[in-house]
Amino acid sequence: MGLFRKKKKRQPKEETGSFDINTGNDFEHLLAMYFEAVGANKVKVTPPTNDGGKDIIFYLDKKKHIVECKRFLNGGIGRPMIQQFHSAIIDERADAGMFVTTSYFTREAQIYAAKHGILLWNRKTLVKELKKVGIDLTFT
Numbered sequence: 756m757g758l759f760r761k762k763k764k765r766q767p768k769e770e771t772g773s774f775d776i777n778t779g780n781d782f783e784h785l786l787a788m789y790f791e792a793v794g795a796n797k798v799k800v801t802p803p804t805n806d807g808g809k810d811i812i813f814y815l816d817k818k819k820h821i822v823e824c825k826r827f828l829n830g831g832i833g834r835p836m837i838q839q840f841h842s843a844i845i846d847e848r849a850d851a852g853m854f855v856t857t858s859y860f861t862r863e864a865q866i867y868a869a870k871h872g873i874l875l876w877n878r879k880t881l882v883k884e885l886k887k888v889g890i891d892l893t894f895t
Contacts, residue, residue, distance in 0.1 A: 827858035
């Protein structure tokens, strides 16, 4: 979705390709690689516990972005999770927030996110965006 610019130089082939996501931490690190590939700066994956409702922090055009990542095999992301993430955006004093899932978002979650300017990536968008930087995604 047009939020990110690609770097002029492509990542070396050995850093792209097919990835298998086994854990939530794998998912977070894969997304951190994506953000670096599209030109984000100071990309940091937060600790697996006590992360304050955010999994990745990065800067793009001097603006602070936070990302929440949810690797779900079944079920979707509802409005309560988006509301909690919205609180994390405020607490972190971030300029933008993005919620990424391997699943889907309920209609109520989509409405709440749109109202508060939160970018949502479901599984379909995630796979499409990763392919743009040469990453093929496999779920196990």
